[in-house]
Amino acid sequence: MKYYHPLLLTPGPTPVPEQILHATQEPMVGHRSSDFETIAEEAFRALKPIFGAQNDVMILTSSGTSSLEASMLNIANPEDDIVIIVSGAFGNRFKQIAETYYDNVHIFEVEWGEAVNVPDFIDFLKSLNTTVTAVYSQYCETSTAVVHPINELGHALKTYDESIYFVVDGVSCIGAVDVDLQRDQIDVLISGSQKAIMLPPGLAFVAYNDRAKERFSQVTTPRFYLDLNKYLKSLADHSTPFTPNVSLFRGVNAYAKLVEEEGFEQVIARHYAIRDGLREALKALDLDLLVKDEFASPTVTALIPKSKDELNFIKKELKDRFSITIAGGQGHLKGEILRIGHMGQISPFDILQVVSALEILLSEFRNESYIGKAITQYMEVVKAYV
Ligand SMILES: Cc1ncc(COP(=O)(O)O)c(C=O)c1O
Structure with a gap:
């Protein structure tokens, strides 16, 4: 051979860089110990520039899809109207999650391989003739290799109705693109560990602005593991509500060091x-x-x-x-x-x-x-x- x-x-x-692999193999520490608090505090903060976020980034021990689900259950109430841009397999993932929990789901279909046409999308929103709570889109639709014009979309959405929450799935591009929640008018930006953040699979990330944070506390949709209020409360104490993947948290910090070096x-x-x-x-x-x-x-x-x-x-x-x-x-x-x-x-x-x-x-x-x-x-x- x-x-x-x-x-x-x-x-x-x-591929996972050696420095990250080494970090993930360090001896285990108790997840309710000050050892872990130090690791967690660093990890929550280290992700902020990568997500262009003003707030510490939440870290969930679950795959990327959990952050898609969390971004719905913590933003939309059961009776709300939500809109999903579907331009490929992961737009479909958002659609499937939405249809599991919500009745008023509106789908804007985009031909696979194309990016969303923003004026057409705004016309679609107008044609719904209803108050829309949130719009969900991929940043990079991994199944087609398209990057949507997120900045243009964010601005057009907020011009149309500034109360709409703009939720963006950046699972397959965060860590490789210039994004900024404030500049791009994004309320919630989610991602996962196993793509451009070059960790092994197993973590999901949720970045959010203050307005979204406030909304999480008001929404009544039932949720337990994915109740982001729990994660926010723990985050303030440099901790997590449930047993975290301690090794991968260490990996986040090793990742941040690599980014800083380059x-x-x-x-x-x-x-x-x-x-x-x-x-x-x-x-x-x-x-x-x-x-x-x-x-x-x-x-x-x-x-x-x-x-x-x-x-x-x-x-x-x-x-x-x-x-x-x-x-x-x-x-x-x-x-x-x-x-x-x-x-x-x-x-x-x-x-x-x-x-x-x-x-x-x-x-x-x-x-x-x-x-x-x-x-x-x-x-x-x-x-x-x-
Ligand atoms: C854009 C996008 N969203 C969501 C997911 C789902 O992430 P996971 O498979 O980690 O649950 C993926 C995975 O490929 C993805 O590329």
């Missing part, structure tokens, strides 16, 4: 440089891209192979021969697209591995030489960053 260094390029989980602006710039380089490389391989440049995610890229056979060949051979794991499509895009994740601890040169492997595989599959073609395009873009 020929050896290739394994490379995990799925849009989560992502500089958050550099972290973001690296993600965009990789995105831009990879898109040019894929074009040089005569592969179509699902998403227009304007709305392309800095954390995941969706490509369309020329046929199902080509798609299966690429995915299987990358894994079997080159130890590179990428993702397929979800929902009706399953079997239609492939997704390359490039977030967290991914260097521009890591992506050269997948680009060069694709050159070899497509040269074989199409019986046409691509050797050197995609790498050249990739480096032409990435050299400005390097």
